[in-house]
Amino acid sequence: MSGTRRITYREAVREALREALTRDDRVFLMGEDVGAYGGAYACSLGLLDEFGDDRIRNTPLAESGFTGAGIGAALGGMRPIVEIMTINFSLLALDQIVNNAATIRHMSGGQFSVPLVIRMATGAGRQLAAQHSHSLEGWFAHVPGLRVVAPATVADARGMLWTALQDPDPVVIMEHATLYNEEGDVPEDEDLAVDLDRAAIRRAGDAATIVTYSANLKKALAATDELAGEGIECEIIDLRSLRPLDDQTIMTSIAKTHRAVIVDEGWRSGSLAAEISARIQEQAFYELDAPVERVCSVEVPIPYPQHLEQAAIPQPHAIAAAVRKTLRR
Amino acid sequence: MSEADDRVHLTHEHALHLLREMTRIRRFEEKCAELYSGSKIRGFLHLYIGEEANAVGVMQALTEEDAVVATYREHGHALARGLPMNEVMAEMFGKASGSSGGRGGSMHIFSARHRFYGGNAIVAGGLPLAVGLALADKMQGRDRVTCCFFGEGAAAEGEFHEAMNLAALWKLPVLFVCENNLYAMGTALARSESNTDIRAHAAVFGMESEIVDGMDVVAVEAAARRAVHAVRRGEGPRFLETRTYRFRAHSMFDPDLYRPKEEVEEWRKKGPIVRFTDWILGTRLVHPDHVAALENEIAEEIGAAVAFAEEAPWEPVEELTRDVTTPRGAEVTA
Ligand SMILES: Cc1ncc(C[n+]2csc(CCOP(=O)(O)OP(=O)(O)O)c2C)c(N)n1
Ligand SMILES: [Mg+2]
Numbered sequence: 001m002s003g004t005r006r007i008t009y010r011e012a013v014r015e016a017l018r019e020a021l022t023r024d025d026r027v028f029l030m031g032e033d034v035g036a037y038g039g040a041y042a043c044s045l046g047l048l049d050e051f052g053d054d055r056i057r058n059t060p061l062a063e064s065g066f067t068g069a070g071i072g073a074a075l076g077g078m079r080p081i082v083e084i085m086t087i088n089f090s091l092l093a094l095d096q097i098v099n100n101a102a103t104i105r106h107m108s109g110g111q112f113s114v115p116l117v118i119r120m121a122t123g124a125g126r127q128l129a130a131q132h133s134h135s136l137e138g139w140f141a142h143v144p145g146l147r148v149v150a151p152a153t154v155a156d157a158r159g160m161l162w163t164a165l166q167d168p169d170p171v172v173i174m175e176h177a178t179l180y181n182e183e184g185d186v187p188e189d190e191d192l193a194v195d196l197d198r199a200a201i202r203r204a205g206d207a208a209t210i211v212t213y214s215a216n217l218k219k220a221l222a223a224t225d226e227l228a229g230e231g232i233e234c235e236i237i238d239l240r241s242l243r244p245l246d247d248q249t250i251m252t253s254i255a256k257t258h259r260a261v262i263v264d265e266g267w268r269s270g271s272l273a274a275e276i277s278a279r280i281q282e283q284a285f286y287e288l289d290a291p292v293e294r295v296c297s298v299e300v301p302i303p304y305p306q307h308l309e310q311a312a313i314p315q316p317h318a319i320a321a322a323v324r325k326t327l328r329r
Numbered sequence: 330m331s332e333a334d335d336r337v338h339l340t341h342e343h344a345l346h347l348l349r350e351m352t353r354i355r356r357f358e359e360k361c362a363e364l365y366s367g368s369k370i371r372g373f374l375h376l377y378i379g380e381e382a383n384a385v386g387v388m389q390a391l392t393e394e395d396a397v398v399a400t401y402r403e404h405g406h407a408l409a410r411g412l413p414m415n416e417v418m419a420e421m422f423g424k425a426s427g428s429s430g431g432r433g434g435s436m437h438i439f440s441a442r443h444r445f446y447g448g449n450a451i452v453a454g455g456l457p458l459a460v461g462l463a464l465a466d467k468m469q470g471r472d473r474v475t476c477c478f479f480g481e482g483a484a485a486e487g488e489f490h491e492a493m494n495l496a497a498l499w500k501l502p503v504l505f506v507c508e509n510n511l512y513a514m515g516t517a518l519a520r521s522e523s524n525t526d527i528r529a530h531a532a533v534f535g536m537e538s539e540i541v542d543g544m545d546v547v548a549v550e551a552a553a554r555r556a557v558h559a560v561r562r563g564e565g566p567r568f569l570e571t572r573t574y575r576f577r578a579h580s581m582f583d584p585d586l587y588r589p590k591e592e593v594e595e596w597r598k599k600g601p602i603v604r605f606t607d608w609i610l611g612t613r614l615v616h617p618d619h620v621a622a623l624e625n626e627i628a629e630e631i632g633a634a635v636a637f638a639e640e641a642p643w644e645p646v647e648e649l650t651r652d653v654t655t656p657r658g659a660e661v662t663a
Binding site: 066 | 433440447449461462466494498
């Protein structure tokens with residue numbers, strides 16, 4: 001293997017954008033404050049100077065309007081990347097995403113595809129309170145016709161965009177807001193594309209399987225460090241793709257560990273964790289030595305004070321406790 | 330395109346063409362209503378009867394390269410755009426030979442061949458799509474116009490305003506056509522808009538607009554030609570409000586209790602087909618024999634379309650999930 005470089009998640013996103021804009025002249029970035037401001041999370045900082053305002057297309061505050069325009073532009077032969085400041089604001093564009101982007105292929109009898117990428121920031125942890133902190137990934141993952149991915153590592157943030165752009169259908173990329181400042185290694189190789197069809201095993205072990213995605217990967221890793229001290233070696237699966245789910249990787253791991261803990265920043269009721277739990281019971285029930293455990297967000301709007309916010313979302317100690325419970329320890 | 334194309338040349342052929350197109354839509358939909366009663370067509374069915382001059386007039390100003398985005402009340406637009414009647418009828422039946430393979434039905438007619446992008450049943454949901462199609466054309470330096478049809482009810486939706494602003498801000502080649510038939514389901518315009526002058530919304534974005542009598546096919550064609558011409562010259566989007574009326578209920582489920590029968594009767598007298606026929610016969614541009622011949626041809630076309638739809642196959646249930654996503658390696662239509 002050639003060497004690696006250390007960059008931040010934000011830089012990885014920016015490099016990926018730059019690469020896409022350079023390699024394919026059908027690609028353009030569109031969203032609120034992606035231009036002079038550089039993006040709400042500074043992902044496109046500097047790109048306006050490099051690529052101009054036609055391709056770094058700053059939009060008015062009109063989530064539905066510009067997301068729909070992205071769908072139209074994709075139908076018209078472009079490869080738009082629509083940036084939505086946060087997942088809470090994407091609710092204003094749900095009509096276009098769910099009623100148009102996700103339906104047009106099937107509803108038109110296969111005549112049109114919508115090769116659109118939508119990126120948005122998600123998640124809690126920055127004390128932004130109840131209208132900027134939610135994890136609604138599961139809502140999008142509910143919808144046939146969409147692909148939903150969540151880069152948990154810097155390398156995935158660097159590589160997933162290009163893979164997403166090669167997809168002929170709409171792909172939603174969920175970037176957890178607490179990850180942008182994280183540092184990580186990316187390969188020096190030219191080809192950084194990430195396989196979106198396969199979940200990644202981030203830690204091998206045989207005591208229990210922890211299934212997670214996005215920023216909770218870090219917390220799962222922290223929990224397993226704690227557990228390793230007690231001689232409990234967990235396997236960690238980073239889903240990467242939230243729709244479709246890579247059932248095979250999950251079930252293969254459970255056939256080895258016989259225990260499952262799902263960590264999901266979404267609220268427990270009707271969550272992605274609930275879906276994964278159901279699939280495990282459908283597909284691997286007789287492999288299980290203990291009930292499936294879920295570590296999810298407490299069912300409250302995310303509060304502002306740090307102690308309450310942290311109490312509302314999954315934490316390493318809760319993950320470790322859930323693993324112990326599956327081991328009756 | 331030359332300035333001359335801006336005007337309507339009402340030759341004998343063109344007059345007959347306009348009459349034929351409007352009559353095809355009328356007779357097609359009358360047949361659909363009948364088939365609905367016979368349970369061949371189900372779900373929502375929104376008839377365009379009374380409004381034919383709008384789609385027919387506007388389509389005269391578009392070329393094959395241009396794109397059309399329409400609403401759930403789009404049978405007329407699809408036919409006027411040139412989709413074969415057989416395919417449209419089969420779509421109404423939900424058959425696999427329909428324009429969308431039967432998947433969409435009455436409200437979701439699509440045709441890549443005709444650059445016909447639906448068939449959108451979300452009020453105002455098509456406007457942002459039209460903006461994006463036009464954006465793609467502008468960014469790729471293509472000289473095409475995207476024409477977006479919607480009802481006056483859309484003017485109350487946020488997406489309407491967002492899309493109009495984007496189109497004006499980026500000077501995109503979009504023609505917005507608001508078919509103002511005075512009602513959104515049972516809600517009269519004055520019950521939903523603080524300002525019933527729909528054009529005022531275009532003015533807010535500095536977009537030029539025109540109001541035209543939507544019951545007069547020649548007036549609509551002329552206005553559409555002026556507007557499309559301006560859009561094609563790169564002057565940015567235009568807005569056309571057509572004043573029109575639907576003679577039938579909103580959909581087949583609507584008992585039509587919210588407007589006086591006399592109002593409907595008054596409008597029927599101004600019907601686009603009666604009025605145009607009287608006029609071209611009166612000026613002797615067209616002979617009554619031609620009109621009779623045209624009716625016969627249309628009756629035959631409709632008969633054939635119904636037979637085609639009846640005989641067309643159903644999509645096998647095994648294909649239910651085909652095309653939720655694009656098969657890997659498939660060509661992407663754009
Ligand atoms: C977003 C949305 N809200 C409500 C409806 C239900 N609905 C269907 S048609 C219609 C009336 C729309 O009226 P208008 O835009 O004037 O078009 P027209 O039916 O008169 O052609 C309504 C409210 C819908 N389809 N979409
Ligand atoms: Mg109306």
